[in-house]
Amino acid sequence: MPEDKAGVSSSSTGRNLRYLVSHSTYLAAIGKIPDTLPTHKRTFMKGHDLIHEGQRGQNAYLLRDGWACSYRILHDGTRQIINFHIPGDLVGIRRLITFASDDNLCAITRMEAEEISVDDLSIALRGNSCLAMSILWSAFRDEAIVTQHLIDVGRRHPINRAAHLFLELGSRLNLAGLGTKTAFECPLTQSLVADALSLTTVHFNRVLRQLRELNAMTFHDGRVAFLDSRKLEHLADFDSSYLR
């Protein structure tokens, strides 16, 4: 508990010294990358891979419209979906450093994205520590999301797991200015969600029925509706602070 050696760096000073700003500031900074860098508007068909495993990546993408997901296919053919990506997300920046992106990235719907050369981004980063901090923020946020996903898959029962995923998607969409507090358009199939939750499609279908029968939420016809957010949050043990 003893945490300080006298108040040279008081907490308020600390806050000023650090680049600590709000979610929306970072989000805005990411969204404004195209104002400072040459980008290239691209459209991807549903089902097309934006980034393919092993492919030497030269580009990152700022998603503008549509959904995508990052995933891995294992030896036995099973798929693990790592994360779903929505408009406003910056994907593929790991290529700034690691060269080969280890995750595949697939368009779930028709997608509009701005292609950013990682070389250009790298140059811009050098002189612009504000941009660098935004990229770092984006990386930390992705890590926090994957960490939550690991906790979800590792330690929550299927019904709680599903509740958590949908609540997270709802929060992220809200922060991106999409959907409402209690409903959102969700272009995922049951098979996609099941592969994210590490369940079979059959079992996820039964879980959805349970959630419906509890009057907690519904998911059909490309739309998620929260019937009882309180109940859902309780089921999921959900705290959205990691998203902000």
Place this chain on the structure above:
Amino acid sequence: MPEDKAGVSSSSTGRNLRYLVSHSTYLAAIGKIPDTLPTHKRTFMKGHDLIHEGQRGQNAYLLRDGWACSYRILHDGTRQIINFHIPGDLVGIRRLITFASDDNLCAITRMEAEEISVDDLSIALRGNSCLAMSILWSAFRDEAIVTQHLIDVGRRHPINRAAHLFLELGSRLNLAGLGTKTAFECPLTQSLVADALSLTTVHFNRVLRQLRELNAMTFHDGRVAFLDSRKLEHLADFDSSYLR
């Protein structure tokens, strides 16, 4: 597959433009942080939390000796271990931006670490884009490790899952200059490993027996020995490239 619009930014130019350097270069840069920043040598007792959930973090830690783990405790009391940390790892940097660290960090053994004020680190980052890239590298690497962990827990059978974790630890220790190709000191309990693998201690114990009976590996008395690395790598579907 069509990937380029003529070779203005050829791949070799690209490589120079980016900060793409080897693992060891980044690792060295992280290890040299104390040369450029004031740090504070600290020792933690086994079982002590270096970082506690919700605590307002002012410090990051560069681990010098001993093992730690980051973890979360869920409502029902179950624990998910997110990652094990070994000497050379930089932990707690998420606090540069997110303020509240969401993971707890606990010393598994007696630990020696260098405490780094995130304020100091933040200031240093501004003028030093090389340091910034090293921090970014560290963040990406952590994300890659958590992602592999998610795939492990989500889609691999317990025996393959265990094999993967031990191979990863072996590789990371090797890269940090510890252990040999076929054995390393491993101060974890079965209970800790089980909580990382999302298995019960009882079941992990049976998995260990299977691995022993397959003559693949052993883990007892604080020591892991790979008896048949080929067999293990095949079991785990292991590719160490995400660690480099």
Place this chain on the structure above:
DNA sequence: CGTGTTCTTGAGAGTAATCAAATAGAGTGG
């Protein structure tokens, strides 16, 4: 109208959790 995909439900099999208990070892205090 046929084809393919997604969703839904049923029945049975198999795996990991739970419950229970014995063993072993380290550390403590009398």
Place this chain on the structure above:
DNA sequence: CCACTCTATTTGATTACTCTCAAGAACACG
């Protein structure tokens, strides 16, 4: 030095949950 405690490991028996296999229903698309 020995009894005692606490933790870690190991094994067995039973339960429960999720997967697998199978098939039908709903719907979109050409």
